[in-house]
Amino acid sequence: MGLGSFCVLIILIATFITWYGNNKALRVNHALGKDLKLPSLPKYYSFYAILWLIIPSIILILTWYIAKPLILDVLVLSFISEDTIKNFSGDPSMLVDRVKSINIERPFPGTDTNLIEAAVYLKKTLERVQTFTFLSILSLGCFLSFIAIKKINPAFRARQIVEKYNVAILLVCSVVAIVTTIGIVFSLIFEALRFFDKIPLFDFLFGLSWSPQMAIREDQVASQGSFGAIPIFAGTLLITIIAMTVAIPVGLTSAIFLSQYSSPMTRSIIKPLLEILAGVPTVVYGFFAAITVGPFLKGLGDVFSLNIASESALAAGSVMGIMIIPFISSLSDDVISAVPQSLKDGSYAMGATKSETVKKVILPAALPGIVGAILLAISRAVGETMIVVMAAGIAANLTANPLEAVTTVTVQIVTLLIGDQEFDSAKTLAAFALGITLFVVTLMLNLFALRIVHKYREKYE
């Protein structure tokens, strides 16, 4: 029995329990007569019974999936004969892995028959054990929920308990995202720590030269890699600044236009169009930057006899800015529209013009939200990869000149991890170090943005 049929079964059983529990509660109500009634509605009693079916089942299923590999190892090892284990040169756990990887229908020619038998045995037992486990879980759930239904009596307040469980379920769901984030952090931290074993933290954070080529073999001719991330951070900063220089003014003014000046008709056309911009895949922006904007800027530079690289920070940054415009404009549009009409009326009634009202009342009132929007947009820009890969190049130049090629943290991560890599060289591990730096920076930006938004949110009242 697989997980699919288990789910179908449990839904069928749950339906039955709902019906049965409801009926039971109604019958109890009826038997109690006119004056006395159950303290909660019938549906709460059946819901309570279902909780007893579902919660233990979920917990046990999860336990099963965690325990399964361990049980498997023991099973396989016990099946394989002593001789095979003795003859095997490596650790027995490698043997187990080998058994697991055997395709029973078409085993690789020359595979040890003992191992193939083990694999067949493994498959069969696994199926049997799993079916047995699932069925026992189901019967335990049924048993528990029938006890719950038995418990229906006027002294038992199902509603209060169900409400409590509701809160608990909601809490568990919201914790899932947090746990995932923590997991991501840890997966980064361990690899990054290995990197910092090889390269000192100080060299990484403050080194001025980035060239992550390492000799793979002792005898290979290759430079000793250098891992100073400053050029990468500087490139990221440069591109982000260019992007923001494009996105903030354009995004903000279009938000002001849309929320304060445009007629409903114009708004209904422009707003969806702006949102289409947000839906364009970043790769497509990358094409645009590399094929159209980059050469155009280069040509423009030639006219003024400026030497602009065809892959330049300017091209990538400005296209990234365009990508972020809808982000800023729709977030700011929301906060600007949230400024209460009474404030605007107050300003108009003083004889302020529309632009004075926007400048002196609406924007200051919406400023915290706008700053929050900008910070979120910055963390978006910092994390953007595709446009930069395609339009800004991968050369880690330490420069503040927007006309040269630069590279960013995300681009370096991509280039470090592309192709065959060994996972213990500093070159590969550097990607994780960069990743965790990026994570920390964007996390700080987001926290900061949220703080600002929160701090000033209730200021209008």
Place this chain on the structure above:
Amino acid sequence: MVSKKKIKVLTKRVSVFYGDKQAIKDVNLEIYENQVTSLIGPSGCGKSTFLRCINRMNDTIDICRITGKVLIDNDDIYKATLDPVLLRARVGMVFQKPNPFPKSIFDNVAYGPQIHGLTNSKEELEDLVVNSLQKAGLFNEVKDRMNESGTSLSGGQQQRLCIARAIAVSPEIILMDEPCSALDPIATAVIEELIDELMQNYTIVIVTHSMQQAARVSQQTAYFHMGNLIEFGETSKIFQNPKNKQTQDYITGRIG
């Protein structure tokens, strides 16, 4: 004081439409200088809409359309050459819910003078702000915290701040749209006293749901019903001896 009645605002056959719906029907009304005129009537009768005709605040609503004439000092305020921005400096307004800007107390009052360029120096502006706060009876309560946000004040203080903000541009007329409806009785009493004082220098039009308030603060009362002006006259006469049956019903609490 009733003897010297100079007409400050005169409306001739004013009608207001929201889209197809007519909110005000042919209202002719005289508002006298340096008196308090109260507009009473059940909710939705158009009294607030009428109030907003006097400083053209209805212009800010897209679907709103006005016919008829509104004259201030015999000058039509809806003529094409008149700038509503300048008009609103002459006709101040205080709203139902106190709406101080999320700025400092000082900046709230300085807002009007700054946008209209009324003062030439920082000292002049400070004097004007202090003066306006004094007139609004708020100065003593806030003199030590002029830099705190206007929104940090209590509801009654906020409303007086809004009054100070309105009088800082020295308007001739102050419109008040249910200025006390969000306030407790004590804050209301303070505002009502203030209205009594302000009357000497300003013409005041107040919309109110409280008939006691209308009786206490106003010299003239207009009763609106369903967009029509039903009865208008001296407050004492309207309350003691209404000519119209509808007015009587409303005042005695039979309807509304």
